[in-house]
Amino acid sequence: MSGNRKREVLILLSVGGGLALLPLLVGEFYLYVIRLILIYAISALGLNIFMGFAGQINIGSAGFFCIGAYLPTMLQIKLGWHYLTAFPLTVVLSLFVAWGMSYPLLRLRGHAMAIGTLSFAMAVHLIAERFPILTGGADGIVVPPMALWGRTMGNTFYYYLILVFTVAAYLICFLLVESRIGRAFRATRDDEAGAAAMGVDVDHYKRLAWVVNGVFAGVAGSLYAQQAGFLSPSTFSLWTNIIVLVMIVVGGLGTNLGSVAGAAIMTSLPYFLAAIQQYILLVQGLVLFIFLRFLPYGVIGTLARRYRRPLLAKKG
């Protein structure tokens, strides 16, 4: 077990190191795409904890993403806060909202939980669209650039900021998965009654996984807002909820590496397909379909099954 872990840490460090050197080597366009990939990777990692490891279902990722994007932005605009003070508050608020929403949402049976989470995202989107006081309304709002020590920060700064958070997020997930908590998650996924018989407080662990999911998505959202420079509610509309979902299915439900891989693939795909806006929805649907039906363990999951011990869930 520890041999595998050491290997994974080494991979993480080398990839992280490589990414850190990238701004010296490639142009702004590639850095832009990688920034997006890393942001979505954080969101995907969080969703994967809740869905892949704890075995629940959440199709409302855009909800926390939206909250995480708007909150620090509005705090900066309306109250003149600095991003670095607004950010911790965002984390705390995401935590509270997630914790609060867990009570009605996590009691639901599978399908109802799916719709419940989607409704949550729908409600957040509605609020963002119809209550301009909170979000600057449907036309969108410009995100003030971050300033540190009197200088406005540029894209390279954002790149490193995002990279740090992504590596941190990955490390957290990595440590969680093979720990007592990670085992409790997987036990809940595999057999709730069996988990209870092992002393696992199933409700508590579902809640914990959900909160992790929400906080990760909130963090990703706030990073997204900062580096995008402009926010509008349409970025968080109903259909955007499936984006992260497709990512973790493509990468492989139940593997951290898969979440990152899925984020990489699905984020860069539109750029390879000449970014025809209209086709994106259809492509997402097709990709989801193909992977669910033919490659259910995702890219990383299928590779893992072939080359080393399975990392994944199998339905019991």
Place this chain on the structure above:
Amino acid sequence: MEKLLKDFISIMLVGLSLGSLFGLVGLAYTVIINASQLVNFGQGDFCMLGVAVCWFLLSIFGWPLWMAFPIAVIAGGLLGIITEKVMVTPLLKREVHPFYPILGTMAVGTIVAGGVGIYTGFYWMQIKYFFGTEPWRVKELSIDTQGALIIVTTLMLVIAYWFLLNKTRLGTALRATGFNREVSTLMGIQTSRMVRLSFVISGVIAAIAGVLCAPLSAFTALDGLPLAVSGFIALIVGGWGNPYAAVLGGVTLGVIRALLTGYFSSAHAELATFFVLIVVLTLRPSGIYAGFMIPKAIKH
């Protein structure tokens, strides 16, 4: 005072028609749930597909309504078969994450939405009122013809469904399959056909609902998912697994939304749906109309 009453009645009618749409979507969900314990999250897109096919035949081919409508309905049924055959049943057989069949139905819905969207440019698909926009005047009330048509059709569909389930052998087979699939198979019922049938019925109902409501609130390719959510909320609010409760739940939601839109704003109305969901889940999780029309023998 009279004006208030008139306003109230027209709002109620809008609410009833809108609610019927939600209710029919809820009914469509329940048909599948009752036969197979599955939830088809592409349900809203089934409605949207019906609208798209009908609009296409009407606008591009210039077909008359009486020809386009049945084709649209058939399209709905076909999508049901496709979803079941291509996505759901294969996934059920494999050992994958327990939510894969649900995600699979969403994938199908997304493909349909994406495909229609590309063709229509995500623009509105206008369908004209069936009987013309002149409202029907009864005494001093003017009743919207399309709204009335929706309400009447909903009643007919619910009665037809009740008849199918309770008075035909096919209906009994459907109910048996949902109740206990293994035993039904042992008793000679072709359960996989029953499941397929439930998808077809659900697709047909969804398409009818969509086309009937499209004149009132134009559909775009993206409207499937919000409708799927509202329909499902109708189902939860009304009563899980009970088709009549689902319809009532939908009507209740529709009326609440219409009232809020009429007296406050549509933003409030849409948020209210979510609010009602939370309230129902907290106070009466089995649904407001949970026991409605379920024979006492099954209730325990």
Place this chain on the structure above:
Amino acid sequence: MNRVDLTLKEGRITALIGPNGSGKSTLINIISGVYAATEGNIFFEGKCIDGLPTHKIVEMGIARTFQLTKLFKGMTVVENAMMGGHSWAKAGNFFPIVLNRPSVRNEEKAVHEYAMEMLKLAGIQDRASDMAGNLPHGQQRLLELARSMATKPKLILFDEPAAGLNPHEEDMLKEALHSILRMGVTILLVEHHMRLVMNVSDWVHVIDVGCKIAEGTPKEVGKNPAVVKAYLGKEY
């Protein structure tokens, strides 16, 4: 269940037998908090445990196995056994884990070691790194036993552990039961398998249709006419 009165002697094996449908599994479900009793109380070490949720009952020291194994098929055999450590090795909370504190790492080692010991007790330590779902049926049941023992219980409730075991596996089960007794753990054995029960138990309760019909040593109960009738019908 109707007025079942059961007292378990500490450190012994008490068996609960009865024909199919007599309510044996129901009793286990009630004790372990899965179902709530409408009347009556359950006392463990002098404390009333009615109405406690299952995971709290595990923390108090009562473990159970399931008639249809509820193994975690997405995890390996040893990971399943390590689940047992969840209730007594609690240093692994969110922040200690993500900060990779030594207390957490040491605890993981301890949990792993104890899990391996329990696998040895059940005789399946060789399959430690296999996926739990890949084990043959008999070994899956032994894994159920190992993982329940890994919770360090004071009392363990076995729900038909011998069902579907071949004679070799049955012997391993018997060995395991004896080892468990040697550790000082009290056992309630709910079984249908007469030979095992008579061989292994110190005291037997018999229930039928939810009511207790007899109680005594295995020999006494075996001769009790009411018991024979319940099992074999009126012909005898």
